[in-house]
Amino acid sequence: MSGASSQVILAVDDSASMRQMVRYTLEGAGYEVIQAADGIEALDFAKTRGVDLVLTDVNMPRMDGITLVKELRNLDTYKFTPMLVLTTEAGQETKLRGKQAGATGWIVKPFNPEQLLATIARVL
């Protein structure tokens, strides 16, 4: 896919099967995908190498996705980076917390591959 080949997406989820599904979808569209199993691991990756977009789950061990978004927004390099939350959380309260933390958008699982790619293309 044109334009996607040089862009790096950090996919964060504690479920290995979810990471696989996300990786398959994004790599198929030409993105480079880095995977992390929780917020701490993701934060380390993000600090050591730049990423163009973060796609994160909410409920994870060690550091949840909303805290991750908040931590990343505190870093100068990630002030304007798109950060999408991909979660089973359907509650308005959690969604609002995500918005306040600085998330760019909220995607409720299960994701549809075409819709996910269209959303990513829109925010990048």
Added chain:
Amino acid sequence: MHMSSNPLEAAANADTAPLVDWTPEQQIAHMLELCEAQMESAMCESDLAVDSLIKAFSGLAESASSLNAMASKLTPEQRKAFEGVDLKKQMESIERQMSAAIVAFQFYDKLTQRLGHVRYSMSTLAMFVCDRAQTTQKDQWKRLYTTLKRLYRTQEEKEIFQMMVEGASADEARDHIHQSTQTIRIGQAGEIELF
């Protein structure tokens, strides 16, 4: 407590074994723990099966991608050899099925999460019922409900909880679940909202 190393022998002895330190609360807690252990065992087994399925899916996806790349390099003469077969249509059909599989796989992830909440609820209830003083206080039950409510993440979990708390019977909740499930299409994805 003595435990037989042979599971079949242990199962046969279960009917006749004396119940040590018997109290109704301990028996309820023990039953709940038993259900939780059974659930964990089934989940471990299915995790392995789903891992294999995902590996197989990834392999198929890679093969489909290679075939797609090869098909795009065919010369018009080579394409003639596939007379009657629209390769592009075939590849599009594979892609659609792959997308449907990706959505369906995610329901397993959701299932694992929801069963995890059920297991946690069972172990919390098992600990709760062991304290007889707690179980006789209405406030303590309310606290327990609030603790369990915080666990729920999905719309479906929240709806069932709300129905039961508002006095619906287990049968009514089950009817509601079956009706809701009929409206779910497996290809159906969740909502997307940009802030």
